[in-house]
Amino acid sequence: MIDKSMSSPxxxxxxxxxxxxxxxxxxxxxxxxxxxxxxxxxxxARDLTVINNNAGNGDAGxxxxxxxxxxxxxxxxxxxxxxxxxxxxxxxxxxxELELVPQGNLAARIHAAGAGLGAIFTPTGYGTLLAExxxxxxxxxxxxxxxxxxxxxxxLIKAQSGDRWGNLVYRKTARNFGxxxxxxxxxxxxxxxxxxxxxxLDPETVVTPGxxxxxxxxxxxxxxxx
Amino acid sequence: MKRMxxxxxxxxxxxxxPEGAYVNLGIGLPTRVADFLPPDKEIFLQxxxxxxxxxxxxxxxxxxxxxxxxxxxxxxxxxxxxFFHHADSFAMMRGGHLDICVLGAFQVSVRGDLANWxxxxxxxxxxxxxAMDLAIGAKQVFxxxxxxxxxxxxxxxxxxDYPLTGLGCVSRVYTDLAIFEVGAGGARVIETVDxxxxxALRELTGLPLKQA
Numbered sequence: 001m002i003d004k005s006m007s008s009p010x011x012x013x014x015x016x017x018x019x020x021x022x023x024x025x026x027x028x029x030x031x032x033x034x035x036x037x038x039x040x041x042x043x044x045a046r047d048l049t050v051i052n053n054n055a056g057n058g059d060a061g062x063x064x065x066x067x068x069x070x071x072x073x074x075x076x077x078x079x080x081x082x083x084x085x086x087x088x089x090x091x092x093x094x095x096x097e098l099e100l101v102p103q104g105n106l107a108a109r110i111h112a113a114g115a116g117l118g119a120i121f122t123p124t125g126y127g128t129l130l131a132e133x134x135x136x137x138x139x140x141x142x143x144x145x146x147x148x149x150x151x152x153x154x155x156l157i158k159a160q161s162g163d164r165w166g167n168l169v170y171r172k173t174a175r176n177f178g179x180x181x182x183x184x185x186x187x188x189x190x191x192x193x194x195x196x197x198x199x200x201l202d203p204e205t206v207v208t209p210g211x212x213x214x215x216x217x218x219x220x221x222x223x224x225x226x
Numbered sequence: 227m228k229r230m231x232x233x234x235x236x237x238x239x240x241x242x243x244p245e246g247a248y249v250n251l252g253i254g255l256p257t258r259v260a261d262f263l264p265p266d267k268e269i270f271l272q273x274x275x276x277x278x279x280x281x282x283x284x285x286x287x288x289x290x291x292x293x294x295x296x297x298x299x300x301x302x303x304x305x306x307x308x309f310f311h312h313a314d315s316f317a318m319m320r321g322g323h324l325d326i327c328v329l330g331a332f333q334v335s336v337r338g339d340l341a342n343w344x345x346x347x348x349x350x351x352x353x354x355x356x357a358m359d360l361a362i363g364a365k366q367v368f369x370x371x372x373x374x375x376x377x378x379x380x381x382x383x384x385x386x387d388y389p390l391t392g393l394g395c396v397s398r399v400y401t402d403l404a405i406f407e408v409g410a411g412g413a414r415v416i417e418t419v420d421x422x423x424x425x426a427l428r429e430l431t432g433l434p435l436k437q438a
Binding site: 027028029030031053077078079080081088091092098100101102103104105106107108110111122123124125126127128129130170171172173174175176177178179180207 | 310319356
């Protein structure tokens with residue numbers, strides 16, 4: 001019998017190693033796998049490369065992981081926000097490396113990794129600072145920028161419901177990066193609000209097929225999803 | 227002459243959005259356009275974080291932290307609306323499926339170059355979000371901004387000196403003093419507020435403007 005469910009967030013993240021690349025789902029707090037991040041902080045892995053849309057909000061979740069100085073580099077589209085003070089302080093002190101990526105290119109590069117593509121040509125960013133030094137190719141009369149896939153050792157994502165084979169459905173705009181990060185990581189760990197029996201998820205509406213998910217862990221519905 | 231206030235600008239942009247349009251409203255001033263879309267027209271609002279058919283802010287107490295817009299504010303979903311992941315959301319932009327996006331700007335050039343993501347200041351922490359994807363993706367890009375900086379300089383310029391978001395991507399610029407068409411043919415004035423003539427507008431902007 002195949003059972004991808006894990007007993008706890010701590011067990012689910014136990015083998016994340018120093019220097020690992022870790023995708024973390026979420027757009028702000030929506031879809032952020034807070035329990036997995038808390039477990040990762042407790043677990044102690046450091047020198048991480050984190051891929052997320054943002055660079056942490058307030059003092060919880062990803063912001064706490066940054067505050068604990070576990071992150072060497074962050075790849076994101078929108079680090080600077082009114083409540084991104086932990087990132088801001090590290091960045092100004094030169095204690096974190098930032099790779100800034102337009103949000104659609106971030107999604108496309110993650111998707112490309114999951115889809116096994118060697119690279120993509122994207123029109124986004126052409127002629128801007130974020131394309132400097134990159135190969136440009138004119139295709140059908142339009143200039144495109146060569147961008148490479150973003151793979152990760154682990155993806156930590158949040159979904160609404162999962163089953164023991166790893167099939168997932170999401171909730172509202174908490175879906176955001178979850179489905180594509182699940183595809184792009186060697187080991188995808190999903191924090192879910194409920195684990196349901198096989199067959200309980202309508203196969204017509206499964207968003208992430210279980211092949212993309214290695215571990216599922218049920219957590220109490222967090223305050224953010226209550 | 228009478229400057230348009232922010233609500234008047236939002237109302238004016240809303241007038242130019244036809245029924246059936248798929249529209250993304252940027253963070254800040256453009257978000258206000260939603261308040262002035264005529265309720266008798268069906269217009270589809272897209273939000274980059276994965277929803278189409280976005281409705282207004284919920285009643286106090288009905289907020290859902292997992293139902294937010296690109297500015298991370300709580301919103302609602304209209305009947306017929308739907309959710310999708312980020313690759314699909316940005317395929318809607320990059321793939322040319324959005325009819326209109328409305329963005330704020332630091333500067334726009336007469337050829338339609340857009341600068342709206344970074345001041346270029348040495349101590350600024352850069353953040354781009356979806357700005358570059360929206361700029362080059364939608365069929366029409368409308369900019370909403372004040373025409374003049376606080377110091378009185380024109381934000382419609384011959385050439386942007388802030389870092390660019392996209393090249394030749396803006397089609398129309400809605401300001402508090404006038405509305406412009408921009409593009410390969412240069413900037414042309416569509417309309418001005420009462421009491422502001424073309425010659426006075428040329429002086430304010432320092433640009434050889436033509437009437438559209």
